Amino acid sequence: MAKNLGELRTAIDAVDRELLALLNRRAALAGQVGELKRAEGSTVFRPEREAQVIHGLQQANPGPLKAGNVATIWREIMSACRALEAPQRVAYLGPAGTFSEQAALHFFGSSIEHVPCVSFDEVFHAAAAGTADFGVVPVENSTEGVVTRSLDLLLQSPLHIVGEVSLLVRHHLLRLAPSLGGIEAVLAHPQALAQCQGWLNKHLPGAERRAVASNAEGARLAAGNPAWAGIASERAGSEFGLHLAAHAIQDDAFNRTRFAVVCLPQTLEAPRASGRDCVSLVVSVPNRPGAVHDILVPLKRHGVSMTRFESRPARSGQWEYFFYIDVQGHPSQPHVAAALQDLQSLCAFYKVLGTYPAGE
Numbered sequence: 001m002a003k004n005l006g007e008l009r010t011a012i013d014a015v016d017r018e019l020l021a022l023l024n025r026r027a028a029l030a031g032q033v034g035e036l037k038r039a040e041g042s043t044v045f046r047p048e049r050e051a052q053v054i055h056g057l058q059q060a061n062p063g064p065l066k067a068g069n070v071a072t073i074w075r076e077i078m079s080a081c082r083a084l085e086a087p088q089r090v091a092y093l094g095p096a097g098t099f100s101e102q103a104a105l106h107f108f109g110s111s112i113e114h115v116p117c118v119s120f121d122e123v124f125h126a127a128a129a130g131t132a133d134f135g136v137v138p139v140e141n142s143t144e145g146v147v148t149r150s151l152d153l154l155l156q157s158p159l160h161i162v163g164e165v166s167l168l169v170r171h172h173l174l175r176l177a178p179s180l181g182g183i184e185a186v187l188a189h190p191q192a193l194a195q196c197q198g199w200l201n202k203h204l205p206g207a208e209r210r211a212v213a214s215n216a217e218g219a220r221l222a223a224g225n226p227a228w229a230g231i232a233s234e235r236a237g238s239e240f241g242l243h244l245a246a247h248a249i250q251d252d253a254f255n256r257t258r259f260a261v262v263c264l265p266q267t268l269e270a271p272r273a274s275g276r277d278c279v280s281l282v283v284s285v286p287n288r289p290g291a292v293h294d295i296l297v298p299l300k301r302h303g304v305s306m307t308r309f310e311s312r313p314a315r316s317g318q319w320e321y322f323f324y325i326d327v328q329g330h331p332s333q334p335h336v337a338a339a340l341q342d343l344q345s346l347c348a349f350y351k352v353l354g355t356y357p358a359g360e
């Protein structure tokens with residue numbers, strides 16, 4: 001006979017007690033791992049291990065929970081366990097409510113110490129100077145292309161990439177009133193203004209577009225002036241008590257941003273192979289015909305897939321360029337190591353930005 005609501009809730013309560021006991025057993029084991037790591041001086045955060053745990057559980061999952069639910073739940077469980085081993089301080093472009101914060105929470109879970117910064121430069125500085133253990137910065141948007149400042153900072157900085165996050169970015173028009181009437185200015189990060197320009201041209205052609213340091217900052221300012229609107233996340237809207245005057249106004253419905261997680265090499269050694277890995281490089285080649293073609297040959301020869309190829313001016317005044325290349329695989333795989341070695345021998349400049357588990 002079917003159970004009634006009261007009986008079903010009693011059964012859920014019993015399962016929750018079991019889960020609580022199991023989660024605390026898990027946390028105690030993670031605490032012991034933390035003691036071992038402290039004794040041997042190794043780092044707490046092991047992204048490749050976390051990726052393996054989630055992947056393994058997704059494979060073993062009989063349902064009805066979806067694979068995405070399994071990832072979300074265990075990311076939080078591991079975040080809480082990790083925080084018991086040592087708190088992770090994470091720097092990102094603030095204030096609260098930015099997509100960078102969302103990316104940080106997505107990657108590390110919510111048991112972190114937040115270090116909101118006013119610029120990408122400050123994020124790099126915080127992670128390099130040790131006021132944060134990690135930094136999270138956007139590197140690429142599917143509508144607007146690369147985030148040039150982040151790429152330039154990656155080139156110059158001692159930090160390396162240890163992870164990546166790809167977020168579906170939905171921009172909303174946020175303001176004190178729930179409608180579009182009387183908006184004189186729209187305030188947002190230049191990237192967001194660019195990602196919504198079609199919508200703004202159509203719906204608010206007369207409004208001034210004002211670039212500010214972050215979308216959340218635009219939302220914060222819009223909360224102080226009824227004639228201003230911000231373009232930001234739903235979370236920024238609730239943070240500053242604003243209405244969603246227009247929902248999902250980005251020109252591309254599938255607008256995504258890719259974020260890099262960076263830290264000093266001593267904070268976290270390059271993650272070991274997780275089975276789904278990526279190597280990010282920046283190289284330059286001598287300025288001669290065919291040189292760019294040549295650097296792609298070793299990848300083809302050794303069967304290594306390239307997932308990204310971007311160029312940035314080298315600022316030498318000589319029309320020279322840096323090439324940012326992502327390849328699939330891990331240097332512990334012989335064909336990847338061979339391809340990278342051959343590629344390096346052709347380059348005037350060669351820097352590995354990081355080896356890390358590929359994001360979803």
Ligand SMILES: O=C(O)C(=O)C[C@]1(C(=O)O)C=C[C@@H](O)C=C1
Nearest residue numbers: 030033044045046049078081082
């Ligand atoms: O396996 C470890 O190294 C742990 O510290 C445990 C654990 C976990 O909760 O599963 C926690 C932190 C690490 O980032 C990886 C995994």
